[in-house]
Every structure is written in C-alpha cells, then in structure tokens.
Amino acid sequence: MARCVLLCVLVALTLCQSSPVFAWWFVENVTVFVTNKLEGGKKLIIHCKSKDDDLGIHVLPVDGMFQWHFFNNFFHTTLFWCDMQWERSPGGDWVRGSFNIYRSHRDIERCRDKCWWDVKEDALYSPDTNGDRKPIYFWPK
Numbered sequence: 001m002a003r004c005v006l007l008c009v010l011v012a013l014t015l016c017q018s019s020p021v022f023a024w025w026f027v028e029n030v031t032v033f034v035t036n037k038l039e040g041g042k043k044l045i046i047h048c049k050s051k052d053d054d055l056g057i058h059v060l061p062v063d064g065m066f067q068w069h070f071f072n073n074f075f076h077t078t079l080f081w082c083d084m085q086w087e088r089s090p091g092g093d094w095v096r097g098s099f100n101i102y103r104s105h106r107d108i109e110r111c112r113d114k115c116w117w118d119v120k121e122d123a124l125y126s127p128d129t130n131g132d133r134k135p136i137y138f139w140p141k
C-alpha cells in the first residue's frame with residue numbers, strides 16, 4: 001500500500017514536470033478550426049479522428065472551415081489527427097498528408113482554447129505563441 005502511494009506520487013511529479021504547471025488548470029475545452037486556404041477553387045477533403053472519435057469525411061470549399069471541440073483529458077494525452085487530400089490541378093495528382101493536428105503537450109500553451117489551422121499549397125499554417133502564422137506541416141513531396 002505504502003509503495004503504491006509512493007509510486008502514485010512519483011508518477012504525479014513526473015507528469016507535472018513534463019507539463020507547465022499553469023497549463024494544468026488552464027485549458028479544458030479546446031476548439032480546433034481548419035480552413036481551406038488553397039488557391040484556384042481547390043476542394044480539401046479532410047478526415048479527422050482521435051482514438052475514440054471519428055469526425056467523418058468533410059469536403060471543404062475554399063475558405064470553408066471545419067471545426068470541432070473536445071476536452072483535454074486530465075493527463076493531457078489528447079491526440080487528434082487528420083488525413084487530408086486535395087487535387088493539385090483538375091485531373092492531376094492528389095496531394096495527400098496525415099498530420100497530428102492537436103496534441104495536448106505540444107499545443108496546450110500555443111493554442112489555449114482555440115487552435116487555428118490554415119491549409120495552403122505548401123504547408124499547414126498555425127499561429128505561434130505570438131500569434132504569427134507559421135508553416136508547421138509541409139506536404140509530402
């Protein structure tokens with residue numbers, strides 16, 4: 001029993017160290033926004049999932065936005081990923097990529113309660129902690 005308590009304390013301390021303390025009580029309800037910012041009327045096909053949720057396949061027109069919200073779990077292991085594809089030119093190649101769009105440990109401070117993503121030709125862009133949009137995920141060649 002005593003050993004178990006000690007183990008629990010150690011686990012809790014380890015978890016606290018790997019995550020900034022303020023983040024622990026800061027964010028629970030997070031909304032992710034993914035906007036199609038491709039050029040030339042290209043549609044974006046997006047399919048996002050987590051271990052427990054399948055958000056379905058969505059086709060976004062240019063400037064179309066897909067959004068969902070969820071609750072960060074206590075241990076901050078929340079992970080959502082999206083498979084995305086779009087046609088480079090009509091009848092041309094498909095560009096396909098899969099990206100971890102939200103990971104608590106990576107994004108909880110950067111995004112806080114809103115995580116914005118713009119899907120562009122070269123990359124997926126998202127604001128850094130200063131609010132400047134930066135390319136983060138580059139499409140596979």
Ligand SMILES: *[C@@H]1O[C@H](CO)[C@@H](O)[C@H](O)[C@H]1NC(C)=O
Binds near residue numbers: 029
């Ligand atoms: C979480 O945030 C979303 C988007 O702002 C909102 O629609 C929803 O009601 C919130 N849920 C709770 C329980 O606060």
